[in-house]
Amino acid sequence: MQLDELKAIAEKKKASAKKVCLRTCLSAGCISSQSDVLHKNLATEVKAAGLENDVEVRRVGCMGFCGQGPLVGVDHKEGKEELFEFVKPDDAKAIVSHLKGGACDVQKGDPQHPFFAKQVKIVRANGGIVDPENIEDYLAIGGYQALHHALTEMNSESIIDTITKSGLRGRGGAGFPSGIKWGTVAKSPGAKKYVVCNGDEGDPGAFMDRSVLESDPHLVLEGMAIAAHAVGADQGFLYVRAEYPLAISRLQIAIKQAKALGLLGSGIFETPFNFNVDIRIGAGAFVCGEETALLASIEGERGMPRPRPPFPAVKGLWGCPTLLNNVETFANISAIINKGADWYASFGTEKSKGTKVFALTGKIKNNGLIEVPMGIPLRQIVEEMGGGAPDGHSVKSVQTGGPSGGCIPAEHLDTPVDYESLGKLGSIMGSGGMVVMDDTTNMVEIAKFYMEFCMDESCGKCIPCRAGTVQMFHLLEKITQRKATKRDLDKLEELCDMVKNTSLCGLGQTAPNPIQSTLRFFRSEYEALLQPDATGAPVGANGTAKAH
Amino acid sequence: MAAKTLTINGQQVTAEEGATVLQVARDAKINIPTLCHLDGMKDVGACRLCIVEVVGTPKLLPACTTVIAEGMEIKTESDRLRKYRKMTLELLFAERNHVCAVCVANGHCELQTLAYEQGVDHVRYDYLFPKWGVDTTHERFGMDHNRCILCSRCVRACVEIEGAATKSIAGRGAKSKIISDLNEPWGEADSCTSCGKCVQSCPTGALFNKGSTVAEMEHDRSHLDYVVTAREKKLWVTHA
Numbered sequence: 116m117q118l119d120e121l122k123a124i125a126e127k128k129k130a131s132a133k134k135v136c137l138r139t140c141l142s143a144g145c146i147s148s149q150s151d152v153l154h155k156n157l158a159t160e161v162k163a164a165g166l167e168n169d170v171e172v173r174r175v176g177c178m179g180f181c182g183q184g185p186l187v188g189v190d191h192k193e194g195k196e197e198l199f200e201f202v203k204p205d206d207a208k209a210i211v212s213h214l215k216g217g218a219c220d221v222q223k224g225d226p227q228h229p230f231f232a233k234q235v236k237i238v239r240a241n242g243g244i245v246d247p248e249n250i251e252d253y254l255a256i257g258g259y260q261a262l263h264h265a266l267t268e269m270n271s272e273s274i275i276d277t278i279t280k281s282g283l284r285g286r287g288g289a290g291f292p293s294g295i296k297w298g299t300v301a302k303s304p305g306a307k308k309y310v311v312c313n314g315d316e317g318d319p320g321a322f323m324d325r326s327v328l329e330s331d332p333h334l335v336l337e338g339m340a341i342a343a344h345a346v347g348a349d350q351g352f353l354y355v356r357a358e359y360p361l362a363i364s365r366l367q368i369a370i371k372q373a374k375a376l377g378l379l380g381s382g383i384f385e386t387p388f389n390f391n392v393d394i395r396i397g398a399g400a401f402v403c404g405e406e407t408a409l410l411a412s413i414e415g416e417r418g419m420p421r422p423r424p425p426f427p428a429v430k431g432l433w434g435c436p437t438l439l440n441n442v443e444t445f446a447n448i449s450a451i452i453n454k455g456a457d458w459y460a461s462f463g464t465e466k467s468k469g470t471k472v473f474a475l476t477g478k479i480k481n482n483g484l485i486e487v488p489m490g491i492p493l494r495q496i497v498e499e500m501g502g503g504a505p506d507g508h509s510v511k512s513v514q515t516g517g518p519s520g521g522c523i524p525a526e527h528l529d530t531p532v533d534y535e536s537l538g539k540l541g542s543i544m545g546s547g548g549m550v551v552m553d554d555t556t557n558m559v560e561i562a563k564f565y566m567e568f569c570m571d572e573s574c575g576k577c578i579p580c581r582a583g584t585v586q587m588f589h590l591l592e593k594i595t596q597r598k599a600t601k602r603d604l605d606k607l608e609e610l611c612d613m614v615k616n617t618s619l620c621g622l623g624q625t626a627p628n629p630i631q632s633t634l635r636f637f638r639s640e641y642e643a644l645l646q647p648d649a650t651g652a653p654v655g656a657n658g659t660a661k662a663h
Numbered sequence: 664m665a666a667k668t669l670t671i672n673g674q675q676v677t678a679e680e681g682a683t684v685l686q687v688a689r690d691a692k693i694n695i696p697t698l699c700h701l702d703g704m705k706d707v708g709a710c711r712l713c714i715v716e717v718v719g720t721p722k723l724l725p726a727c728t729t730v731i732a733e734g735m736e737i738k739t740e741s742d743r744l745r746k747y748r749k750m751t752l753e754l755l756f757a758e759r760n761h762v763c764a765v766c767v768a769n770g771h772c773e774l775q776t777l778a779y780e781q782g783v784d785h786v787r788y789d790y791l792f793p794k795w796g797v798d799t800t801h802e803r804f805g806m807d808h809n810r811c812i813l814c815s816r817c818v819r820a821c822v823e824i825e826g827a828a829t830k831s832i833a834g835r836g837a838k839s840k841i842i843s844d845l846n847e848p849w850g851e852a853d854s855c856t857s858c859g860k861c862v863q864s865c866p867t868g869a870l871f872n873k874g875s876t877v878a879e880m881e882h883d884r885s886h887l888d889y890v891v892t893a894r895e896k897k898l899w900v901t902h903a
């Protein structure tokens with residue numbers, strides 16, 4: 116494969132575009148509401164109406180507005196765009212007749228709704244537009260040209276320099292600067308190196324990575340290949356959780372198609388660069404998202420974390436230097452190579468560059484996936500894009516960062532969404548879960564929910580996390596059952612501090628966050644549940660025993 | 664190998680590059696409590712009792728897996744460390760059934776000794792008393808899961824020293840359990856060579872020689888040490 120051949124395929128594909136394109140979301144969310152049947156029906160109806168030459172019926176990935184799904188997008192060649200929401204398989208006929216000017220009572224969405232209008236799409240630019248199972252779609256929008264550029268015009272140093280200058284930080288949760296990580300792997304001595312993509316996505320309520328993998332698998336593969344060239348690796352692993360079968364099958368198709376065109380495999384773009392990617396499937400443990408546990412799992416060992424250092428960048432898979440990044444991190448790479456570090460750094464804040472994908476869920480009118488520039492005030496996401504809490508309720512708090520994160524109370528909604536600002540409020544950016552809670556939510560129950568999750572998902576290796584999460588969960592249960600006293604709350608706080616400071620890996624180290632953050636902003640909800648102890652000592656900080 | 668100079672509790676020590684904080688401290692006769700560490704086996708940093716403070720590092724580090732660096736200033740004792748170690752031991756006592764008075768290892772147990780040493784005089788957490796079984800299917804040894812602290816020393820002894828890999832961990836979190844082969848009764852585990860290295864490595868009364876009654880089970884670490892030392896020094900290699 117040479118660049119002109121690549122461009123020829125892209126041009127041919129573009130030239131074959133029909134007057135109208137009917138895009139149906141065939142991501143897991145919409146499929147669960149029968150969008151696969153709908154997609155077939157649309158094809159049948161288009162044929163029945165004799166419109167095959169004018170209308171393309173395209174399978175696409177996630178369009179983002181998942182709460183309104185199944186979604187069908189209609190692109191007219193002259194530029195008009197339409198959106199249909201809550202489309203049922205039986206609506207196919209009506210939609211096709213609408214193309215011929217007929218009446219159609221399927222609910223219409225507004226492509227200019229703030230939910231869409233306020234987004235800046237880099238990672239999700241092709242999501243809901245390209246057919247994830249057809250590499251030609253990806254090539255038509257310029258796919259794999261960044262890889263060509265990186266292989267022929269750039270070297271390890273200049274690529275890493277570009278990534279560093281772009282300010283890209285890891286999207287897996289901790290926000291570690293990607294350029295520094297790439298540089299460490301590149302510099303680590305070793306004949307064999309690996310690139311690993313973390314698609315384990317275990318946070319409750321998070322589905323950003325699934326959507327990227329299901330909607331645009333080549334984007335991630337291209338990012339991994341560029342990374343491999345930069346760090347000197349020739350083998351990649353994509354670790355995907357078993358609960359994502361559709362993502363896995365689309366990745367398999369994508370890898371096969373890329374190989375067939377010589378975009379993966381040996382001698383890519385007729386350079387000496389070889390890169391193969393294999394898929395590894397997780398077995399349902401949250402902790403396998405932790406990098407050292409993930410690597411152990413790939414090696415066929417029990418997925419348990421080990422102390423760092425040595426970091427994977429120095430000693431990873433089978434002792435070799437290994438670059439491990441999150442799905443979304445890799446999905447940013449080709450855009451940065453194509454458009455440059457400065458372009459990328461023009462989005463976001465001083466220390467948090469680019470965009471971030473969030474899964475906006477919970478007690479909010481507009482559910483779905485959004486990609487926003489870093490630094491956007493939380494209020495804009497929740498109120499303008501999300502439409503606030505439904506059924507006349509008000510937003511009480513926004514949870515970010517899943518079981519490692521915290522709850523941001525409504526009075527702090529003007530906080531800009533960036534790594535530092537969220538950290539100051541005792542939460543974290545995390546991988547992109549954003550759960551909105553309304554005024555009916557009991558914050559102690561929320562803390563208990565996350566603690567139960569951590570308790571069940573603790574790998575059991577280290578004592579503070581294994582035994583500490585059990586005791587913390589029991590104390591929270593005692594509190595919610597109104598059987599606890601001030602002493603129990605003190606014990607809980609002491610355990611939070613101890614588990615955080617002594618646990619081996621990030622799971623235990625961050626497990627107390629949901630408790631600490633709800634205690635920080637909603638302490639009175641805990642205190643209201645406490646009982647006076649045997650000494651009759653008063654409950655609560657203000658020294659008054661609360662009556663029940 | 665280059666030598667590194669560092670201080671532990673203000674005392675200056677010199678050690679070889681690549682040594683761990685625990686090795687250096689022990690050579691200098693400075694006691695650091697440990698449970699999952701056993702000489703001759705890979706360290707896993709699991710029990711967290713050996714945590715130390717290192718000046719300039721915000722995180723507490725496990726001495727057993729932290730490699731020394733030039734100029735390191737290490738503190739092995741502080742109020743905070745003592746408090747955390749005590750809590751860790753309390754959590755263990757509350758987690759499973761550790762009633763020393765009726766245990767085969769009473770008086771010869773590392774958990775018990777550490778509890779005395781660290782001043783654990785009571786446990787403030789609710790005892791969970793889960794009902795784990797006792798596996799007495801092996802003809803020579805027994806395993807009482809109620810006494811197990813999941814330190815994984817038996818697992819490592821079995822794979823690293825004996826090379827049998829009979830023992831491993833199944834399940835996760837508090838539900839983790841030491842198993843033989845693919846969760847067979849120990850007596851039916853084909854890979855077990857009946858060497859007893861796991862038994863000798865166990866810090867508590869979880870693994871015992873059959874026939875021992877209360878306070879009779881003394882673990883003989885020299886058994887393990889002998890094999891490891893002999894292997895490191897290649898005592899079995901015949902030089903022709």
Ligand SMILES: Cc1cc2nc3c(=O)[nH]c(=O)nc-3n(C[C@H](O)[C@H](O)[C@H](O)COP(=O)(O)O)c2cc1C
Nearest residue numbers: 285286287313315316317404405406440441444621
């Ligand atoms: C308990 C735990 C679970 C994690 N789960 C994930 C995950 O599902 N996906 C992910 O990308 N990173 C996860 N991480 C973070 C990874 O360890 C690692 O930092 C990240 O994948 C690095 O990629 P990045 O630099 O691109 O963010 C998890 C960390 C911990 C401690």
Ligand code: SF4
Nearest residue numbers: 574576577580620623
């Ligand atoms: S902190 Fe929890 S998940 Fe991490 S190693 Fe310890 S027990 Fe396992």
Ligand code: SF4
Nearest residue numbers: 811812814815817865
């Ligand atoms: S049986 Fe003994 S050696 Fe094995 S994990 Fe349990 S306490 Fe440790």
Ligand code: FES
Nearest residue numbers: 708710711713727
């Ligand atoms: S001896 Fe170091 S963590 Fe157990």
